[in-house]
Amino acid sequence: MTDPDVFRAIADPTRRQIMALLAGGDLRVSDIASRFDMSRPAVSKHLALLESAQLIRVERQGREAINCLNPDGLKPVAEWLTFFSQFWDDKLLKLKQAVEGSDD
Amino acid sequence: MTDPDVFRAIADPTRRQIMALLAGGDLRVSDIASRFDMSRPAVSKHLALLESAQLIRVERQGREAINCLNPDGLKPVAEWLTFFSQFWDDKLLKLKQAVEGSDD
DNA sequence: TTGACATGAAACCTTTTGGTTTCCTATTAA
DNA sequence: TTAATAGGAAACCAAAAGGTTTCATGTCAA
Missing domain, CATH: 1.10.10.10 (Winged helix-like DNA-binding domain superfamily/Winged helix DNA-binding domain)
Known part of the structure; x- marks a missing residue:
């Protein structure tokens, strides 16, 4: 807690x-x-x-x-995921850019 | 375990x-x-x-x-995240499309 | 072939987690 | 004003998680 x-x-x-x-x-x-x-x-x-x-x-x-x-609270998880997403498929690099782009 | x-x-x-x-x-x-x-x-x-x-x-x-x-093992997390990512920013809808697109 | 190395497995312990019941307090509606 | 409602808080419990040490086993190298 x-x-x-x-x-x-x-x-x-x-x-x-x-x-x-x-x-x-x-x-x-x-x-x-x-x-x-x-x-x-x-x-x-x-x-x-x-x-x-x-x-x-x-x-x-x-x-x-x-x-x-508070969906924004999930952003740390998304950012952590982007690191590994590079191993999936190059298309997913868009995720990284998207997360960076919408950073508060 | x-x-x-x-x-x-x-x-x-x-x-x-x-x-x-x-x-x-x-x-x-x-x-x-x-x-x-x-x-x-x-x-x-x-x-x-x-x-x-x-x-x-x-x-x-x-x-x-x-x-x-085995980075693919993280895909269930990514898919779960896409549901909430719609609340962040429309740019992140790209994540959803990317995950769907690279589905095995 | 014998000794060192890499790992698996078992027994055990402590802390954390996820749940319970019971009780207390603040607020609202009759 | 009094009774019902909403939810916080405390005490407690069992099981799971994360760690330890110790031992067994299979493989490789000298």
């Missing part, structure tokens, strides 16, 4: 499912928890880890916590 | 370092182990996990085991 390691964060399938879910729109903690066969605190821990890895943002509104996907 | 989950495999920094090392050329187990501050069996476990995730291939030659990077 303290190490904001994005690679660790995406290692867990539940967390990847949560990210896919949030790609469809922002959701409250309980909304997410209701979609999984596990307790709300368990989902809450996954959300905390995703937040620490900057893969989601949490907006607290009153008693609710709205979870929003 | 039984679950060939590529996301788990790349979660560990040591394993990512091993992959980077093998990008420079094939290496024997001891050659890799000598580059890390941990025992050879520990490195050997990481290699076994990388192999089960299809991220490396191991060619046994006599008493030696030559470890070779």
